[in-house]
Amino acid sequence: MAAKRTIITDDQLFEAQMRRMKPCFLAEENEFAQCATNAERINFFFNDEQEVAHLSSELSRVLPHASKSNEKAITCRKDGNNLFGAEKYEEALKLYTESISWAEGEEEASFAYGNRSAALIAMGLFQECLTDIERALQSGYPVNMRDKLFTRKEKALEALKDSVPKVKAYEIPQSEKNDKIQSARNCIELKTDEKYGRHIIATRDIKIGEILVVEKPYVVVLQPDRYSKPSCFCYGCLVFCYNPIPCTKCHKRLYCSETCREKDFQTYHKHECLILPFIDQFMYLTDYWLLALKITLVAMNDENNTEPGYRSDRYKEVKELRTHRAECTLEKMYLLSLFSTKLFVLLREKSTLFEEISGREEIFKELYFCNLLMSKINCIGMEDWYSHSKYESPMYGTGLFPLFSMFNHSCYPNTTWTYCGSTMIIRAYSPIKKGEQCFVSYGITFSEHDLKYRQERLQSLFKFTCTCKACKENWPVSTSRQMDWTFNKESITKLKENIEELTDKQAIPPSEETLRLRYIVRKIFAALDEEGQLGCDPTIK
Numbered sequence: 001m002a003a004k005r006t007i008i009t010d011d012q013l014f015e016a017q018m019r020r021m022k023p024c025f026l027a028e029e030n031e032f033a034q035c036a037t038n039a040e041r042i043n044f045f046f047n048d049e050q051e052v053a054h055l056s057s058e059l060s061r062v063l064p065h066a067s068k069s070n071e072k073a074i075t076c077r078k079d080g081n082n083l084f085g086a087e088k089y090e091e092a093l094k095l096y097t098e099s100i101s102w103a104e105g106e107e108e109a110s111f112a113y114g115n116r117s118a119a120l121i122a123m124g125l126f127q128e129c130l131t132d133i134e135r136a137l138q139s140g141y142p143v144n145m146r147d148k149l150f151t152r153k154e155k156a157l158e159a160l161k162d163s164v165p166k167v168k169a170y171e172i173p174q175s176e177k178n179d180k181i182q183s184a185r186n187c188i189e190l191k192t193d194e195k196y197g198r199h200i201i202a203t204r205d206i207k208i209g210e211i212l213v214v215e216k217p218y219v220v221v222l223q224p225d226r227y228s229k230p231s232c233f234c235y236g237c238l239v240f241c242y243n244p245i246p247c248t249k250c251h252k253r254l255y256c257s258e259t260c261r262e263k264d265f266q267t268y269h270k271h272e273c274l275i276l277p278f279i280d281q282f283m284y285l286t287d288y289w290l291l292a293l294k295i296t297l298v299a300m301n302d303e304n305n306t307e308p309g310y311r312s313d314r315y316k317e318v319k320e321l322r323t324h325r326a327e328c329t330l331e332k333m334y335l336l337s338l339f340s341t342k343l344f345v346l347l348r349e350k351s352t353l354f355e356e357i358s359g360r361e362e363i364f365k366e367l368y369f370c371n372l373l374m375s376k377i378n379c380i381g382m383e384d385w386y387s388h389s390k391y392e393s394p395m396y397g398t399g400l401f402p403l404f405s406m407f408n409h410s411c412y413p414n415t416t417w418t419y420c421g422s423t424m425i426i427r428a429y430s431p432i433k434k435g436e437q438c439f440v441s442y443g444i445t446f447s448e449h450d451l452k453y454r455q456e457r458l459q460s461l462f463k464f465t466c467t468c469k470a471c472k473e474n475w476p477v478s479t480s481r482q483m484d485w486t487f488n489k490e491s492i493t494k495l496k497e498n499i500e501e502l503t504d505k506q507a508i509p510p511s512e513e514t515l516r517l518r519y520i521v522r523k524i525f526a527a528l529d530e531e532g533q534l535g536c537d538p539t540i541k
């Protein structure tokens with residue numbers, strides 16, 4: 001969903017394809033309209049021999065890139081050594097990671113693990129250093145060179161002796177867990193009515209800063225920008241780590257641990273890995289299509305947990321998320337089916353997916369198409385506020401959070417969310433009274449966008465007319481940009497005067513100072529979560 005809640009598909013690319021395909025659509029429109037199910041729509045192309053032959057020949061012209069190469073591994077390791085010699089440890093570390101991901105065999109990788117452990121200890125990352133020393137030893141690091149690893153190990157152990165482990169993740173305390181909603185605190189409930197569909201209601205007064213939800217995603221994917229160069233983001237769970245390990249088959253995907261690698265490989269990457277060398281050639285297959293593929297593969301292996309209540313970790317809830325299928329034009333369905341077919345031909349020719357799902361192909365096609373539509377309404381671009389400066393975009397991933405998807409939109413929302421790795425934390429952004437609905441913003445707020453823009457966007461993307469207070473009363477957009485705020489005595493005094501307004505009085509429309517304060521509050525939430533330093537009491541006093 002736009003900006004913060006990002007639309008995953010590249011709309012302009014899609015529009016361009018629509019224009020290009022218009023004559024084909026018009027020629028086949030009536031025949032295509034006869035298809036009754038999503039699977040039939042995909043089969044309209046998938047069973048068309050001419051179409052498939054054309055796609056296959058496109059594929060046969062593609063030269064796959066090398067997956068592993070010792071030559072590249074050695075070059076990266078040597079370049080890393082030069083940077084290490086110049087005391088540029090962080091840059092050296094990246095090259096050692098690259099060397100590890102290119103290495104064809106364990107022996108070559110062992111050298112880079114050993115060297116990376118030296119960069120890690122120099123950066124004060126003692127635990128990571130110890131892990132890499134173990135990896136180097138297990139991969140066959142030469143016996144006659146092991147002494148320096150053992151010396152380094154002793155130093156790292158010594159440094160770790162008095163350190164306090166960091167709290168890495170927040171969990172809702174057992175006594176406050178919601179017994180009907182898996183990822184929620186016991187201060188909200190799920191309701192349904194005609195105007196809002198399903199929505200979230202506060203079951204008691206909630207103070208600003210209180211945590212409402214701590215939700216693990218059903219599926220996440222890493223933003224291409226974060227894996228195109230070797231970085232420190234885990235492809236499986238998106239956490240930041242300094243000493244990732246690569247997929248054993250390709251150099252393109254890195255993981256925080258063996259467990260994460262194995263889990264991602266078994267559910268998804270074993271198929272993706274085989275089509276990766278070809279995927280760049282099919283520019284229309286953006287990460288949006290791969291996300292829908294990942295959701296579908298996870299769903300096909302869903303063990304059908306029958307526990308009562310609303311759960312974030314099963315397909316039953318995902319299947320019931322909105323798709324707005326009825327509002328989708330025939331032309332759009334035509335194009336979505338055609339593109340899905342292209343992905344399926346690629347998977348059939350280059351991966352073992354279709355053999356594995358033999359007998360369940362039609363279910364797969366049906367689910368894939370639904371997930372494609374559903375992702376657009378429900379998946380969310382994940383943004384980090386602090387660590388992104390080195391990357392092209394603050395977006396580091398895209399995720400599907402089923403409970404988050406139960407929150408409706410307001411242009412002046414009373415909740416906001418941040419991330420700790422791939423876990424989402426939703427907090428009260430203003431005080432919420434018992435019985436009030438909890439809203440998030442779908443990236444469209446009254447302070448940034450005027451009423452006309454908001455209504456048009458929300459209608460075209462999410463198919464509803466917003467009736468929040470800001471829309472009904474046509475509040476003016478903010479005159480000063482929130483980003484312009486700077487810390488100084490005067491600005492802090494002004495903000496202090498407005499804390500009461502933010503926490504108790506709720507002036508309507510809110511003043512510029514209150515808007516700034518909300519912005520700062522959100523930054524504080526993000527800083528707490530990104531650093532993984534959430535305390536025991538998540539309420540701001």
Ligand SMILES: C[S@@+](CC[C@H](N)C(=O)[O-])C[C@H]1O[C@@H](n2cnc3c(N)ncnc32)[C@H](O)[C@@H]1O
Binds near residue numbers: 198321408409466
């Ligand atoms: C992510 S879902 C939210 C949950 C949804 N109400 C449901 O029943 O599944 C987004 C959809 O909810 C509806 N929606 C969201 N905010 C709304 C609002 N303020 N008023 C009415 N409908 C809203 C729209 O249909 C939108 O496409």
